Amino acid sequence: MFQKLRLKLTLINVAIMLALFFLLICGTYFFAKIDMSKHTNAGLQRIAADIQAGIISDLPQRPGGTGSDPRPLPPVPPPISPPGPPPGPNFFFVKTSPEGAITFQSSNQPLDASRLTALTKQALQATANQDTVILEETTYTYLKTPLDNQYGTVIVFHDLAQETNMLQLVLTTLLAVGLVCAILSFGASFYMANRAMVPIKKAWRQQHDFLSDASHELRTPLTIIQTNLDIVQDSLDETVASQSKWLNNIQEESICMKNLVNSLLFLARADSTQQPLKKQLISLDATLRQTVAPFEAVAQQNSLALEVHASSAIEVYGDETQLKQVIAILLDNASRHTAPGGKISVALSQAGSKIFLTVSDSGEGIAAEHLNKIFDRFYQVDKSRNKGGSGLGLSIAKWIVESHGGSITVTSIPGEGTIFTVQLPYKPSV
Template sequence: MFDKLKRKFIIINMTLLTVVFIAIFSTIYIMTMISAARQTEFTLNTLMHAPPKPSPNNPAIATSIIVELDKKHNIVDVFSLFDIEKESIEEAISQAIKSKEPSNNLKIEGSSYAFLKQETPRGMKIVFADRSPQQAMAINLLKIFFLVGSISLIVLLLISMYFANRTIKPIKEVFEKQKQFITDASHELKTPLTIIKTNAALVLSNSEETVKSQSKWIGYINSQIDRMSKLIDDMLSLAKLDNPQQKIYFSSFDISKTLENILLSFEAVLYENNIELDFNINKNIFVNGEKESIKKLFNILMDNAIKNTLPKGKVSVNLSCDKSKIEIEIKNTGDGIPKEHIDKIFERFYRVDDSRNRESGGYGLGLSIAKSIVNEHNGNIYVKSNINEYTSFIVELPQSVK
């Protein structure tokens, strides 16, 4: 599919470039030929008004022929600085006399000449100007155009192929990511569905038992339904963020208070997991953004920090700002993230520790959603980590004036 798209891109590009080259070269060629024709016309008029024995120093005379005829079209005089057969000049004169046009082209001894005839008191005067230089110039011009055009098109073909690859690459990456996303989502949905189906089968096989006696299997079913519900919510969030036509309305709000409220909502979870919370939040910091999205961002980062902090560990939250940006850092002690995983940490369905995420109910979508939210707010998010020490997520957002 992408090879076909690339070929189509190259064909359209090269067709347009070829048409442009042909148009440019044709224009240059036509203008050159018009100029040469005018030069020949000027030479013929100059010869027509030249004296019977013009000066040989005149450059127009060098390859020209001047013929004087009487009223019966007999040759009175022939002036030429080069040798020419009598039969050839007589044939040329005959063709010129028979021509209905006062000026035209003909061949003399294999060379192309333009002629101009005019009645005179003595009879007729015919002048012939050699067109061979103009014809040679036209042929050379065509050769140059062909050579330059061919080389240019080959170079442009290579450039088009290069840019076609660069143009198709992000489209291909998006397609592959979507394909992988569907595959991963299908896989993630398959697991809870299998568990639900198995437990439902166990309940049905013991239909005579009471609901209370089968609460274990029903509990498993509810647990998997909750997991599926969270996965679907996360997928819908990503779809919303990925949709360029989805309008997001920004407004200025106090991000300091928003973060404080989020931290308060995690107090019970932190206490249950025996995790210390340390925070330093500068007051009255405002940001221009979508408040619910920013709250979701904080929830994701806090949830991620708690899941990856061992009991008796610590989560640190800092909010500060300077003249241009706001910086939020959410740091947790723990195993840290290996360097080879840091570049992939924001990819969809990516897990550093697959078993831990499955135990905690994670699908590897949270950080991907977080990055999408930050991108929507023209911000930046990155990770710092030391193995067996800490992991720190740092978010930078543009500041809003209160």
Template sequence: MFKQLRNRFLVLNLVIISIMMIISFTSIYLITYKNVRNDISMEMSKVSDFNKKPDNILKEQHNLDSNNKKEEHRGERSISFTLIIDNNKKIINSFSIFDMDEKFYESAKDKALSENSSNGRFKLEDTYWEFVIKESPEDLGYKMVFLDVTSRYSYLTNLIYTFSAVALVTLIAIYFISRFFANKSIKPIKETFDRQKQFVADASHELKTPLAVINTNADVLLSNSEDTIINQSKWIYFIKSEVERMTKLTNDLLYLAKADNSDMKLISTDFDLSETIENVILTMEASIFENNMVLDYNIEPNVISHGNSEQIKQVVMILLDNALKYTNPEGKISLSFKKYNNKAILKISNTGKGISEEHLDKIFDRFYCVDKSRSKNSGGYGLGLSIAKAIVEQHNGKISVKSSLNENTTFTVELPRVGNK
């Protein structure tokens, strides 16, 4: 699907660019062609603009020939000649600075007359000539003026070849450039789509288990419909427990869905972040000591931050609960909180197995569990760290993790703080 999307993008991009290039090159060619035609018309006008008296014809032709010699010396070769023919189409005079035999003049005259027009263009001996036929003054017959336009039309032909070559090279270059950027543009979309598919699959799988448990316990209750509620209470408690787990899961899923929506608005105020962390520790301290673990904490007081204190409290609870789950028996949990420049930095560490390098990059992914069996036993779904990351990012902060195998794991949260003291 994404390959087809990329190919459509490439085709559309190339079609648009091709149309733009055709319009641009055609405009340039037409403007150039018009300029060339104007130049030819002006020169033909100069060559053909003679006085009516025969003696002035020679004088004017001499002046034109002198100009042609000057242009030839400058590298702008402009060849022209004039034929005077009588009413019987026979040549009676010719003017040219170049030596041309009578046979050439006859061929040029015949070519021009065969066009049946007073002006036009023909090819003779690999050379293109423009001609104009006018009535000669004082009833001398007709005056035929010829101008070599080969270089001008060769220029137009070369312009077409140049445009074609440039267009081909440009389209090839644009194809590879567009393909590169198309792949880069589609990659995050594909990753998001794959994560969404995985998210739906994982959510369906997580919901499937409690639903199966509820259904089974409901069948047991129905099979003992004549028994009292007290005797069947354990099945009801099982159902209630699974309902609570499903409620927590759906609430977490709804929160993550809202977090993905950039329009989600927080109720933010300035609050004492140090006090918020202390309150969480007070609620978690008993659970930590019950599991024969050591809690060591150092909190710098009066650190003010801006945001939602309840959500930040949830982040601290998630991280402490995560540390509690994965700390080794009689292990140690350490918490430090201090300000550094314009940031408030919270670090929560725990001793234990640690997290291998292959899992560190995925630890904040939804439904991702390093130890799945342990997560199931503790009632987790692998959404806690995802929620913590979403909350921290909503508060313009950062969360990261470092771990050493069989030693410790440290989560670091950086949040912006208020005040300079």
């Protein structure tokens, strides 16, 4: 399951990256093509305008020879250098008579007589004044305009071979870079998918463990209830008083199951952020004494010494009901894990902007390997579960404390006791 999910995440990431690279490559290629086309058109129009204005009478011959037609041409005035940068070497022009015969060709034109005549004929036959023509697999852009005060036409050509080669080079480079980036993106996507799988695996494992432990915790009281009901049903002639032992067992397990279901619902609402906090300014020392009072009877029944040390007038902005629940969870936990004759101490104090609530006991303590796990749901140090509890109390306490902007920690020495410390902010803002 996780391998398929990892592969799916990797492929999705790679597909997104490839799509972005494709758009980047296409955008870069077409931008370069449009930019070259603009420069070419500007050059054609500039040369044509300069010829019409008499600024240009010829274009300089290309270095190394031109391959132009050696036949004699009508005498022309010496070339006049136009202002600004000279036109590129791929520009050349011809002048034609009204009948289409070439009357003048620029000195830098690279074609022989037959090819130049064929190229000129294509341009004259074309209906558009500016377009492209192809001669022997070479593309030329042309611009033709009528000669002012003369009969005939001037046609300015631009050989697109250099631009075509440059665009092909740009495209090849972009594709090569895209291929390298695709390989790198696959590796990066696989790495990111692995990283993304870590919390997914953890959440799935927690959910699996949660369902397994919840099923176990619910199955135990249900089994006890069913067993005791079977005993009662096997003795239908007995009085209710004679069956009180089995009925009491059913009642106790029903209460345990009710508490367990309430805890599960609390955590479910907390996970879905549907567990509201009704915060208000409360006197935490008074809340502490109200919560400890019911445990005095429990301590006395179990032969435990219960001490309370609380500074007066300590106020905190929080949910009083839920803070009472935290205190009750810690006291219940201490009373269940402290042997008769032991001691439980509760202390409330303030230091600067922080409030500290500690619940300590002289019980059996917790081994070091369990300390970082006891706040996990359903985690119990005593796997036999003979101490009672479902393993959800400390998880609930941690959520409540952290929801108030505080923290809860534990220190313990096996055989000597355990100390839970709750830290809350003093009068935090709403």
